[in-house]
Amino acid sequence: MAQQTVLARIALNAWQIQVDRTTKFINESSDELLLKEIAPGKNRGIYLMGHLIAIHDAMPEILGFGKKAHPELAAIFITAPDKTVDKIPTVSELRAIWPSVHDRLKNEFSNMPADKWFTRHESMTDADFEKDPARNKLSVLVNRTNHLAYHFGQLRLLK
């Protein structure tokens, strides 16, 4: 197996493990539980769920395979802190969006040739990439995986 393929597979395995764990957790949690704060005065489960959706929905743009499907979520779940926006999507609405965002990524990733992971991501210039070739599409995937693990560790406290 080409080393490129091995590398992409390590990063993709790690990503999918985190996505699957978080999906399972959400599917096994009631709406009521997800409306609770993960600790007194901290973010609610619903906010972290929306935050992860909004961040992952932006990945196709950074990785170069299309526009966000839910651009309206960024203002609610990234820019604004929890409990500062009056009207936010319900847990049911987020449950419907969650699999579509992650299935889209899974599908695109499975069609992506390994060498494409080593090209620059869309939010940096060619000149910057020449200076630091480690800032490629794969590094975006690795960073998003750690971001997901960070918030999954928090979500798990609801149980």
Place this chain on the structure above:
Amino acid sequence: MAQQTVLARIALNAWQIQVDRTTKFINESSDELLLKEIAPGKNRGIYLMGHLIAIHDAMPEILGFGKKAHPELAAIFITAPDKTVDKIPTVSELRAIWPSVHDRLKNEFSNMPADKWFTRHESMTDADFEKDPARNKLSVLVNRTNHLAYHFGQLRLLK
């Protein structure tokens, strides 16, 4: 730059970012804060700190550059849940061990040739590795990074 080197660098950057963030958080936290539970009825900060040390102290064995420096910590911070062991190290004692474990890793990583990351890790057989070459030393680093991010997300709730 060889692609092997690029990928090892992505993974090492991601690891060091998580280590540095967690170290900064611990250094800025009082002993009193670290003795608190991250959420009611959940693990205390001191337990997560000891847990991360014990897991990271085992990495040299898995990656093939030496024995654990603190083998006694595994029983307290991995096998046993929090608040079940009478006598555990103090926060001060853990503060002294934390940098030694992470500096050792940083030092070993900086001396490690990129291609060595693509060899099998020590807790699997050659036959298994032939079946799945993605289970190499680099995959151990990637998994430990996600594990660290997961618990750092929890530690951050203390603030």
